[in-house]
Amino acid sequence: MARIQSYGESGRLLTRRGFLVTTAGASAAFGFSDAAHAAIDLAAPGSAASLAAGQLFEPTLWFSIDGKGIVTVNIIRAEMGQHVGTALARILADELEADWDKVRIVHVDTDPKWGVMVTGGSWSVWQTWPIFSRAGAAGRMTLIEKGAKLLGVSPSICTARGGAVIAGKQTISYADIVRRGGVLRRFTPEELGKLPIKPASQRRLIGRAVAALDIPAKINGAARYGIDAKTPGMVYARPKLPPTRNGSKVISVDDSQAHGVKGYIRSIALDDPSDTVPGWVMVIAETYPAAIRAADLVTVNWTPGPGADVSEKDILDHAARQIADADGGALLDTGGGDTEAAFRAAKSTIEQTYTTATVLHFQLEPVNALAFEKDGVFEIHTGNQWQSLILPTLAKALQRPQTSIVMRTYLIGGGFGRRLNGDYAVPAALAAKALGRPVKMVLTRADDARFDSVRSPSVQTLRMAFAEDGRVSAMEHHAAAGWPTQVMAADSLPKGQNGAPYDPFAISGADHWYDVGAQKVRAISNDLANSTFRPGWLRSVGSGWINWALESFMDEAAHHVGVDPVAFRLKLLNGTGRNAGSAPNSVGGAKRQAEVVRRTAERAGWGATLPQDSGLGIATSFGQERNMPTWIACAARVRVDRATGAVTVEKLTIVADAGTIVDPDGARAQTEGAALWGLSMALHEGTAFQNGRVKDTNLNSYTPLRIGDVPEMDISFIDSAETPVGLGEPATTVIAPAIANAIFTAVGVRLRHIPITPEAVSAAMAAGK
Structure with a gap:
């Protein structure tokens, strides 16, 4: 989902501004100045200006503490069921050493002071982590200094815990400190950037079970949508x-x-x-x-x-023609070499094309x-x-x-x-x-469907070359679809290696962590799609169709050379060269992705004998973006009814490495929801354009996953102290290819279009391919 501005890997929005901590008399102001080193005049203790602020300690615009010790955290991210406020507030509260029972969240209205307000791309925790961690740490440091002064001891013997400063047998609460006020401390941007963050062993809220802060209002009717x-x-x-x-x-x-x-x-x-x-x-x-x-x-x-007469077939046919034109689109910088030379010298090659249907959001609230x-x-x-x-x-x-x-x-x-x-x-x-x-x-439900910013249909062609020694020597990935960011935020598009702009959210995932020798990735904007409808960002965006093709193709490539699909992937996820990873977000690189593949295969019982017409398939991904990788893998166990072509997904085994898990319950819920949406789009969910409009506008014909189709799910996370990354979407991307690969194992046919319908499975079995 589109991002115009990132807080960066080290929270550099913070380091562009001065960081000021101050309480004067009964007031407190601790915020960002507009200029990096601008001085701020403070009201004298007891003056009208200071008293007007009341008993409030504001250690940045991100949070405040009142005279009762209530910590109020300002949240700029949208709440849509993912408990984002709880996750973000605990980052700050942990570093602040706040009493969780006294933490509150406020979802704020628009104001330039908040900077860019966007919730998507699984970025909320990742982008907020450095900002809220340092804000909390600065607040804790300031409160310890003031608390030590009030207790008459040195700050060096003081600690903070549970909303209080402790020095031996003496304790003073944050509430008392705020009520008594009187601190001034200035942090330069450089000092703020160097503030120490607690080691993982000292965290008391992050990774622990705590009550979600927004649940009471949602269940007692107080919440307002x-x-x-x-x-x-x-x-x-x-x-x-x-x-x-x-x-x-x-x-x-x-x-x-x-x-x-x-x-x-x-x-x-x-x-x-x-x-x-x-x-x-x-x-x-x-x-x-x-x-x-x-x-x-x-x-x-x-x-x-x-677009008044455009059909789904028109859009897909146009995309196929665009892919056939070798000069179109933008080339991503993948650090590869000359793919054409590698293909000419190859001992063998494989090429396949994959497609996806238009998908509607169909969110509960129109x-x-x-x-x-x-x-x-x-x-x-x-x-x-x-x-x-x-x-x-x-x-x-x-x-x-x-x-x-x-x-x-x-x-x-x-x-x-x-x-x-x-x-x-x-x-x-x-x-x-x-x-x-x-x-x-x-909007009515039908109006909402017609006015939706749908996930574009897509066409992708992938090629792979193998050298004499059986090694993968080259790979190409060509993808054509409607581009949401081009339509709605064109000024933000980066440039490809050939100077052409591209929408990263329509190609994310093709710049994978596999070692494939020479590599070429081409992103193509389907202009017919863009003019017929307004392409949108839908959970996992381009990764949802990119990974469908990539991981289906990886399985086909493995079978092409007669290698087990898990072993094939592990060999390519060797962590060499550009795939070695780097601090702070991708430490360990492709080797961490290999580990989730290994663990998933082991937990799912890879290699065990299954009943007739049942199969196990695997797929893996790094989430969405190379600068924020969430390593994840899924093994799907399916059963195929040869008489009807119906596919039953019996179990999904998922292992994820998302670095530090801030909110365990939220992480599991996000992964479950993402996986079930991926399952829905794999087997059930999709529409088509007819005469410029989507043909399905209500749930009588548009049929997402039903409760009775939910499989057994085994979800686990790798314990890690690395940078926390996103979990809202990665699981969406691995489900469809894992299912398609399992279908091949079960009945020996390849499905290269989603959703996979019983009719398509029956037709493939009848054709024997």
């Missing part, structure tokens, strides 16, 4: 969606029949300077049921934009937004994963400064990447501007 937002005087809107996602224009609107619906107000054809929702007509009513009924009675004539202007500020109330992406678009749409727009934060009833694209906020805002009163827009 975007769909719950309301304000006095608001009206409701349901859109009439145009025939194409892009370029449609309204010719006429006939709402004569809608006037018979009680509560109907009017229909508004939106004028959108940002071109986010071209051709939209908003049907306004006093209640949402009235808006739904009225919208069904409003007739709109449009001039459709491009997209929605409440918008209105108040006191010169335009407020957007909604759940959102990437506020920093949509705010400039809203400013363009509303024709007003971005500084006069604020997004209020709500919990999200399912994001999975759909709410990275905050396009749904634009029509609500434009309708509120046109009407001059608050407008709440909620």
Whole structure:
């Protein structure tokens, strides 16, 4: 999922700013200055300026401690069921030595002071780790110094534990320190960067079982999601969606029949300077049921934009033609050599093509937004994963400064990447501007499906060459799909080795850790897909289709040379050259990936005899990005019904190495959820474009994984003190290829398209391939 700015491997956003710790009298301010070494004038103890702050110690903008010892941690990441606040707060609380029972979290609204606000890519823990660790450490250090002074002892004999400073038999709580105040200390960026972080052996919250901080509100009804937002005087809107996602224009609107619906107000054809929702007509009513009924009675004539006659086959055929054009696309820098020479000299070669279908998000909470202007500020109330992406678009749409727009934060009833694209906020805002009163827009399930930022269908061709000694001498990976980042954040695209831009989130995973000799990776933007729909980031994004092809192909290559698939992978995961890894994120490199493969195979009983028509298949990945690798492997045990072609997944064995596991319960839940989504997309989930629209718009025909299809799951994590990396998505990527490889073991046929349907399995068995 798209990232414009990373905090970096050493938290370098922090080191660009001065870090100031101060409490004056009964107040405290501990924050970042805009200039690296700028001085800050402090109010004198007892002055009106200091007292106005009250009893509050603010050791950065990231957290505060009040006079009761309550630690409030500010969270800029979106909560969508993953308990992100709990995970991040415990990083800070552990270093601070806080009492967990006194820790609270606040999901904050948009403000430039927070920097880039985005939740995706499995980055939250990884990016926040260096920032919150050092913020907590600086707070602890300052509290120890002040506590020692109040106790009349040297700081060197003091420790902090459970929200208090301890010196022998003397103890003073953080609450008492804050109430008594009076500390000044300045940290330069260089000093902050050198602050020591506790060794793993001294951690008391990280990796331990603690209560999730957001559960009570979710179960007692206090939690508020975007769909719950309301304000006095608001009206409701349901859109009439145009025939194409892009370029449609309204010719006429006939709402004569809608006037018979009680509560109907009017229909508004939106004028959108940002071109986010071209051709939209908003049907306004006093209640949402009235808006739904009225919208069904409003007739709109449009001039459709491009893609009105495009089918799924058109998109896939176009991608295949793009791959056949050797001059198209961007080349990734893989450090490889001349692949063409290696293929010419090869003793044998293998080449295969893999495809994937369009996938919908189908999150539980359909997209929605409440918008209105108040006191010169335009407020957007909604759940959102990437506020920093949509705010400039809203400013363009509303024709007003971005500084006069604020997004209020709500919990999200399912994001999975759909709410990275905050396009749904634009029509609500434009309708509120046109009407001059608050407008709440909620999409129906069918509207949500049609307006979705889908995972693009993809086509990939992979080639491998083998030398005389049986060694892999070269590999090529060519992938064509719609590019979400190109469509929604084009200025952030990096350049390939040949100078062409590419979307890293449509090719992540192809720059793998296998030692394959000369290597060529080509990323191709499917322009027909981009113009037909708005490609989106969906859980694991490009890695979901990239790893499907890569790990299916690795299995085929192993069988091509008559080598066991596990042994084949282990030989290539040797950790040499560029695959050796480096500090701080990928220490150990490919050897850590080899270890999860070994452990997965052992736990799954690799090599054991299975019943007839049953098989075990394996797949592995490093998650998403080489600079944040999450080493993971899955072994899938399946049974194939030869009479119907139905595939039953009986067990998934998963081993992950994600470095330090901050939140064990959250890590397991994330891995379970990701794996089940991967299973859903492998066997059940997918749609197709027909006449420029997805053919499935509800759960009667779009059929994700059902509870009865959930297999036994054996999930384990490698104990590690290395840098924590992401767990929200990696497990998604290994399921489909593990299943396909298991099907081959069970009945001897290869499936190269997902979802794998019973019809496809039966056809492959009938064809004998």
